Amino acid sequence: MLIRDSKSLPIVPSGEITSRDAYLERRAFLRALGGAGAAGAALALGVAGCRQEATAGVPEDTITDRDDATRYNNFYEFGLGKEDPSRYAHQMRTSPWSVQIEGEVARPATVAIEDLLSHHQPEERVYRLRCVEAWSMVIPWLGIPLGDVLARFEPTSRAKFVEFETLYAPEQMPGTRRAVLDWPYREGLRIDEAMHPLTLLAVGMYGDPLPNQNGAPLRLVVPWKYGFKSIKSIVRIRLREDQPETAWNQAQPREYGFYANVNPEVDHPRWSQRRERRIGEFRRRETLPFNGYAEQVASLYTGMDLAKHF
Numbered sequence: 001m002l003i004r005d006s007k008s009l010p011i012v013p014s015g016e017i018t019s020r021d022a023y024l025e026r027r028a029f030l031r032a033l034g035g036a037g038a039a040g041a042a043l044a045l046g047v048a049g050c051r052q053e054a055t056a057g058v059p060e061d062t063i064t065d066r067d068d069a070t071r072y073n074n075f076y077e078f079g080l081g082k083e084d085p086s087r088y089a090h091q092m093r094t095s096p097w098s099v100q101i102e103g104e105v106a107r108p109a110t111v112a113i114e115d116l117l118s119h120h121q122p123e124e125r126v127y128r129l130r131c132v133e134a135w136s137m138v139i140p141w142l143g144i145p146l147g148d149v150l151a152r153f154e155p156t157s158r159a160k161f162v163e164f165e166t167l168y169a170p171e172q173m174p175g176t177r178r179a180v181l182d183w184p185y186r187e188g189l190r191i192d193e194a195m196h197p198l199t200l201l202a203v204g205m206y207g208d209p210l211p212n213q214n215g216a217p218l219r220l221v222v223p224w225k226y227g228f229k230s231i232k233s234i235v236r237i238r239l240r241e242d243q244p245e246t247a248w249n250q251a252q253p254r255e256y257g258f259y260a261n262v263n264p265e266v267d268h269p270r271w272s273q274r275r276e277r278r279i280g281e282f283r284r285r286e287t288l289p290f291n292g293y294a295e296q297v298a299s300l301y302t303g304m305d306l307a308k309h310f
């Protein structure tokens with residue numbers, strides 16, 4: 001399934017004009033992921049224009065330059081500087097790679113990434129990414145809805161939350177030699193958030209496999225939450241009855257909540273969240289509730305005090 005651009009799903013095709021070589025390369029990549037059918041559809045859109053329909057009062061979203069998206073990163077396992085991940089993440093071995101799926105599932109398993117992906121067709125989705133640090137980008141991801149993947153392992157009725165864990169390999173990850181966080185990097189979602197159709201397990205971006213610095217070979221993308229929820233280089237997915245501890249919340253509970261829904265009304269203790277710097281643009285933009293995806297996801301939080309559960 002390829003979701004098209006619409007007001008309710010701000011997803012636009014990637015790329016403008018695709019060269020024949022790039023086209024063939026992407027096609028081989030998407031086929032290798034098991035999605036030849038989806039690949040055809042994605043590529044048909046790949047040669048269309050890349051501008052999104054403007055939504056009322058909101059400036060258009062333009063896809064962020066690929067160099068910016070792959071050189072300005074947060075991946076603390078490789079250092080705190082924005083360019084450290086692109087400099088050092090090549091040291092991470094991403095093949096072979098397997099993912100352990102455990103906890104409250106009827107069919108727990110450790111699955112090689114090729115097997116995990118072979119059951120699904122990757123989709124192209126263009127999402128805004130809003131970092132808690134008040135910068136943002138617009139990225140064309142390739143991925144699979146997380147809910148489709150989880151369903152195959154049959155979550156039990158006790159599965160209320162999903163916990164994710166990043167690879168922890170100090171010899172490959174120079175940043176983990178400092179106790180910036182309690183490694184491994186861990187994140188979590190409520191089960192309904194995990195099953196929401198916008199929640200993606202990404203395997204590629206800009207029509208290519210994920211670069212290591214962006215979380216190869218498999219990362220989460222939750223577009224209505226601050227970027228730190230979008231955990232990279234996942235090796236473990238655990239379904240649980242209780243809410244998991246998450247790395248940033250553990251480190252600074254007053255600054256980084258479990259929910260981390262993008263919310264211009266709730267400031268970070270050290271800065272405002274009302275506006276954001278879109279990488280590649282000069283003027284700051286207004287930050288939108290749920291990063292512009294309120295129509296799709298606000299109902300998940302009906303009755304919740306979002307200032308308390310930030």
Ligand code: MTE
Pocket residue numbers: 069072073074075076077129130131132166185213214215226227228229230231232233
């Ligand atoms: N995942 C891991 N394992 N380690 C990290 O430091 N940083 C997070 C998130 N996922 C991070 C992570 C933060 S703060 C953001 S904003 C996004 O990744 C950045 O993703 P990008 O570098 O692909 O833009």
